[in-house]
Amino acid sequence: MLAADPGASIAAIAAEAGVDRRTVYRRFPSREELLAAIYAARLDAVEQAIADARLREAPVTVALHRYVENIIEVNRTWPVDLARMLADEESRRRRDASVAEVDAFLQRATGEGLLRSDLPQGWVAALLPEIMRLVARQVPDLAAGPAADLVVDTLLRGIGSP
Numbered sequence: 180m181l182a183a184d185p186g187a188s189i190a191a192i193a194a195e196a197g198v199d200r201r202t203v204y205r206r207f208p209s210r211e212e213l214l215a216a217i218y219a220a221r222l223d224a225v226e227q228a229i230a231d232a233r234l235r236e237a238p239v240t241v242a243l244h245r246y247v248e249n250i251i252e253v254n255r256t257w258p259v260d261l262a263r264m265l266a267d268e269e270s271r272r273r274r275d276a277s278v279a280e281v282d283a284f285l286q287r288a289t290g291e292g293l294l295r296s297d298l299p300q301g302w303v304a305a306l307l308p309e310i311m312r313l314v315a316r317q318v319p320d321l322a323a324g325p326a327a328d329l330v331v332d333t334l335l336r337g338i339g340s341p
Contacts, residue, residue, distance in 0.1 A: 221257035234284035248327035254315035
């Protein structure tokens with residue numbers, strides 16, 4: 180709900196969740212605390228998705244597919260306004276650490292020849308999250324596995340090694 184309407188009231192959020200707004204206020208005394216909890220949950224899920232993908236150990240094609248599939252699930256489960264989330268310093272710090280993990284993996288994938296090395300610095304790192312967000316939003320009925328297939332195929336056909 181907050182992804183669609185970042186200004187949604189606590190009353191509207193409670194109604195969508197099927198609880199009384201007082202129940203929400205008991206757990207989250209302010210809207211800001213509710214948003215902070217949502218951001219923390221999303222970041223926890225992203226960190227777990229990265230860990231589960233085994234970006235440092237698994238073969239690059241396997242790790243890429245696992246990562247993409249996991250992040251599509253995160254994007255569908257925790258759709259948030261990323262700009263608003265990143266306004267929070269702690270959220271930004273945690274996201275930056277996750278981005279560094281993925282960047283190191285993408286460098287590994289390039290070094291192993293999966294991705295082209297002649298692209299501008301940071302191009303793949305900027306493109307991949309956008310493709311994942313698009314698939315999560317534009318093809319919501321596609322299961323995460325086939326959605327990941329679509330993302331990886333799109334990524335590799337566009338910027339994969341010949």
